[in-house]
Amino acid sequence: MAAPWSLGLCRRAGARALSAVLHSQPRELCLSPPRRYLSNTEGNCLQFKLDERTAHSSLDLFKKDTGVIYRILGLDPSHVQDNPERFRDWAVVFGDGRVESGRHYWEVTVRKSQEFRVGVAEAAMSREDCVGTTSCSWVFAYVQRKWFAMTTNKMVPVSLAGKPERVGLLLDYDAGWLGLVDIQKPRVIHRIRARFSGPLSPAFALWDGELLTHSGLELPEGL
Template sequence: RITASSQEKRNEVSSLDLFKKDTGVIYRMMGLDPSQVQDDPERFRDWAVVFGDKKISSGRHYWEVTVKKSQEFRLGVAEAAMSRDDCVGTNSSSWVFGYAQRKWFAMTSNKMVPVTLVGKPDRVGILLDYEGGFLGLVDVEQPRIIHTLRGQFKAPLCPAFGLWDGELLTHSGLEEPEGLM
């Protein structure tokens, strides 16, 4: 099960709240005054980002995310020790697929590559192959890999979610669909 890590549960500055037993993330317009939030080195202070509580350092892992209630988000993985001053996708320790302005993109090291995907599905899959060095965005209807990001994973990774409107709902503990590479 992917749930937000305990350090992220009060991420008021970035206006994120958790729901559905910490498997859902919702964006709220109003956060608390930053001076009222206890300083925590695990918290993203300037970004609406949360990490899952699972640290991954081997194997293949698959999860899905319901994205139908958001128009701007990033989904992927990041090194557990990634700087909390950066947003996921902007450094070499995070790999994400994003959706903004009705377009999909893949992003790492602040390099954005368009992903050609027809429309916006209600739900997408994420496939991580740690030793194989890839992260795949999966069409759950077909099922097929739409796009892959390559990386040399050397440190423990966490599922990562950035959200700038609406809500996301994670679904973990799923079998990887057959036929994916």
Template sequence: KKNMATSASAARLCRLAGRTVSSLSYRDRTAVSLLARRCYVTTSTRKTLQFRLDERTAHSSLDLFKKNTGVIYRILGFDPSQVQDNPERFRDWAVVFGDEKITSGRHYWEVTVKKSQEFRLGVAEALMSRDDCVGTNSSSWVFGYAQRKWFTMTSNKIVPVTLVGKPDRVGILLDYEAGLLGLVDIGKPAIIHTIRVQFKGPLCPAFGLWDGELLTHSGLEEPEGLK
């Protein structure tokens, strides 16, 4: 009962915080001041997507590092027979998934790409065939970079993306219900290019890598101003 009373009191003070502080009693003003930050955290921030790369899905040519937030491409890689065999692992392509499944909501993450010259970033259905590469089928949607050019790719169809140069780090914005996947210039910030699709079923962050390394950054708030 004491915990319930405390919760009710906290809720009341959160509501009081919406009124002008000068209209409150000294006791309430003090309590509101103490709880203001807590109220802000619980009411003003949305839940952010936090993920790591899923080693179980990683192709044998990919090594994970920095507590499974980064991935590096090894030209020779491991002998596939030396990697634990499981149905989650990509067998023919240098692909790895994030370890969170997304079924709703609006989510944002960033990827440091400065140490790679050939990669793909986006999302894929969690149950996508492990014999395919991201971008080559109808259950994956990616932004790619190769031969110093950006492009989008799904169902093996490539569409050029107009982007001058190559930033060190880019953002990925996913709005599940709106059917939007955006590549974000984090310097402005602004959406450079958008893929529109009606998503079905659970999605995972998806990465393909054929050179250098990528470092993922999740648990981030979406930048202000993105549509």
């Protein structure tokens, strides 16, 4: 079992959630009602569901595999179908979509979660690792009411982003970056630069609460 969370370390699934959380209320990142999107380029509407074959035994999918909830006890690993695609040590699940070109946008609704990661990873990433700790995964991590951009186990603080309710992710595969989007504006708050060289999958890690994904969205106007 890994030590309690600290910068640069990813806690293993099943570890206790953070017991102390800051009481200050930062500026809300995204509280806007559903908005209308306009398409700039054809073929940019990535549609995906969460892939149960990849889900760690502590993660339970719901709402037709578009949502995921963290179960503290989780399922008995011996009762989970053995699959080489499944994450075994970390509370991670992939989306079943694959991206090899273009710009793609999706959103995530956050419910009662104080620690999670959202982003992308190479579809062939080792299931022994956690997203954000390797050179083939790029995520935005939220913990202790702070945001970080994370890859290769290095974490960079993200400013101008408060407590999440719903966030957007914009992937520009050809230009080589993943952006965290404030959907109120909309605008890209922070970009993670990378050189993508293979198929990418939407990636999620969760240690409490639940996340709901919204895919098949067209690019927001102005992005």
